[in-house]
Structures are given as structure tokens and as C-alpha cells.
Amino acid sequence: MHLREPGYEHKETVLSGSRAAAAGGFTGVACMPNTSPAIDNAATVGLILDKASEAKFNVWPIAAISHGREGKALVEMAELVDCGAIGFSDDGDPVKDSHLMRTALEYSRMLGVPIIEHAEDPALTVLGSMHEGQMSALLGVRGMPGIAEDVMVARDILIAEYTGGHLHIAHLSTARSLQLIRDARKRGVHVTCEVTPHHLTMSDEDVRASGLDPNWKMSPPLRTQADVKALRRGITDGTIDFIATDHAPHHLDDKDTTFEDAAFGITSLETALAVVITELVKPGVIDLPQAVALMSTNAAGVFNLPAGTLKKGSEANVTIFDPDQEWTVDADGFESKSVNSPWVGQTLTGRATDVIVQGRRFRV
Numbered sequence: 001m002h003l004r005e006p007g008y009e010h011k012e013t014v015l016s017g018s019r020a021a022a023a024g025g026f027t028g029v030a031c032m033p034n035t036s037p038a039i040d041n042a043a044t045v046g047l048i049l050d051k052a053s054e055a056k057f058n059v060w061p062i063a064a065i066s067h068g069r070e071g072k073a074l075v076e077m078a079e080l081v082d083c084g085a086i087g088f089s090d091d092g093d094p095v096k097d098s099h100l101m102r103t104a105l106e107y108s109r110m111l112g113v114p115i116i117e118h119a120e121d122p123a124l125t126v127l128g129s130m131h132e133g134q135m136s137a138l139l140g141v142r143g144m145p146g147i148a149e150d151v152m153v154a155r156d157i158l159i160a161e162y163t164g165g166h167l168h169i170a171h172l173s174t175a176r177s178l179q180l181i182r183d184a185r186k187r188g189v190h191v192t193c194e195v196t197p198h199h200l201t202m203s204d205e206d207v208r209a210s211g212l213d214p215n216w217k218m219s220p221p222l223r224t225q226a227d228v229k230a231l232r233r234g235i236t237d238g239t240i241d242f243i244a245t246d247h248a249p250h251h252l253d254d255k256d257t258t259f260e261d262a263a264f265g266i267t268s269l270e271t272a273l274a275v276v277i278t279e280l281v282k283p284g285v286i287d288l289p290q291a292v293a294l295m296s297t298n299a300a301g302v303f304n305l306p307a308g309t310l311k312k313g314s315e316a317n318v319t320i321f322d323p324d325q326e327w328t329v330d331a332d333g334f335e336s337k338s339v340n341s342p343w344v345g346q347t348l349t350g351r352a353t354d355v356i357v358q359g360r361r362f363r364v
């Protein structure tokens, strides 16, 4: 998820993002480093942790892989892990340079932290705004083909296999990439992955139905119904480790324009739990214990965090939620500074009623 601080405080801050997370039933978040400046040094990691402690919320920073996320020079990974970085990613952009990815994965093996990839070959997505397929052709919108993700996932798996590092694919979206990961795991490659609530519940047909509303524009784009079906199989058979929001707040200025010109990304912290309950638990795709594992325990496991557990002696981070409470998503009620959500106006089922963070009731 993206907290946007430092640099884009008009979209979100550590404080507003923490409140949005708690409103959605999360007791902690891991934030991506595509801020300005990027989270690529000890001081910026420290700034995030200071702001998190002021907010009295659990924020785990993910640091950039390369300085300034420029894809060139590797950051001081060991130092940043010592300062509190839980993983590394140039998210927003992929790691184009295979040698940089190799070096990062070699350090990942030594340090025991994941390298998190935004899997996209940018040469295949130039000027694209939605998934490339029948819908983009019908709508006359330049597409981003699924293979842009698949070729990057395939490359990264091969490098992870060669180096023995821990590769984590962020916001996985295609059936083909999922199959590549399934096969790699059978060979013993250390690869994990996550999927967003929107890629599990919406397709490019919803982009068409929205009338090209910019709140249906994100990267990776909403794929086909066949991909959605495959991803749902991936969460039930355990190939997909967890559900992550990819909360990507944007100011109205970045979204109040044409579909092609709008920024990529949607806010999702405040609706994620309800979308999972409404679209996946109620129809019987997964059961409630599976949903809880996919949204807490499993993520903590992938990142080796002392979280997502009620074990005796562990810090009290607890969400109490009512799985049957119906509510209508109202942008005015958002704690996030941004309202770029495709669920606004929809009635969803399931809502957090109490969130306890670090042993204290978190007041939103």
C-alpha cells in the first residue's frame, strides 16, 4: 500500500493512511517506497517510523531496491534492514535491469528479506490504460497485455531460482503468472505472491460497464473474467499467499480527467475487508477463517513480522468485526485523504467495529 509521505501529503500521510487502515480493520500496514524522496536511505525509513509512532500505528516500511528508484545503483540493503525495512521494492516501476535484480536477490538470500516486484515489462505497456483484449478493442483504448506481467514474472523466477533469493510478486493479476509461480514452487523456488481485492472481484468488463470511469483504472489493470477465476483458484489452493490492498490514493486532480490521462490506482484500505466478505466469503469462494488468514496471518508470515497472531505474549493487535453488518460506501466518511474508489455508493457486507493496536483501542 502507499502512504504517499514524504512528498505527496495532499494524497495521503502516515497519519491519514493509518486512520484509513484502522477504519478498514487493519492493525498495521506495509508501505511502498515510491515517495518523494524515495524511501531509499536510513533517514527516510526513520522518518516513516517516527510518524508511525506519533500515529500510534504499526507501519512497516518497504525500502526501494535502487537509489531514487532509478533502477541503477542498489541501496544499502543491510543497513536499511537494520533500520527497520522489511523488504525491498521499486514499486510503481519494475526492476528492468536483470543484473540489479540478481544482486538484490543475492542480498535477499543473505538478509532473509523479500524482493518485491511490480511485474511489468514497460516496453509492452507504453501508453496503455487498461488490459489489452476484447474490451480494450471494443472501447478503442490502448491496452496493457497480460504478457507484460508474465515475461517479468518468468524472468524474476529464473533469477530467484539461480540466486536462491526470496522473490515476492506484488499485485499478481494474470492466470499465466499464477501458473508460472505454481510451477516454480514445485521446483522449490522461493517465490511468494499477493493479489488485491479488486483483481479477485472485477474484470475489464467492469471497466466497460463503468463507462471508462478513472476509478476503474489501476496498474496492473483489471484483467479478464478467466483471470479472475484463476486467481480465485489461487487463493483456495494456497498458491497466492495473501490479499494486499495496493491502496493507491490520488487527489481528485489526478483522477478528474479522461480515462487515458488519469493516474493509475484506487483507494482500498477502507473497503478491502468488506469486499472480501461480500464477494468471496458470502458466496462461498473461501470461508471466514481463510479470509482472516489471507488478510493478516499469511502476510505476517511472508515478511517474518511479529504480527497476525493472538499467541500468548504477543503484542495485542486485534480487529473485531461484524461479518453481517451492511453499509453503503460513502466517500464523505473516508479517513483517507483520497476518494478514488470504485466501490463508492455500493452496499457491502462486513465491517470492523473495534481495532486494537499495540494494546490500545485505536480511535479513528
Ligand SMILES: [Zn+2]
Binding pocket: 091, 092, 093, 118, 170, 171, 219, 220
Ligand atoms: Zn505496483
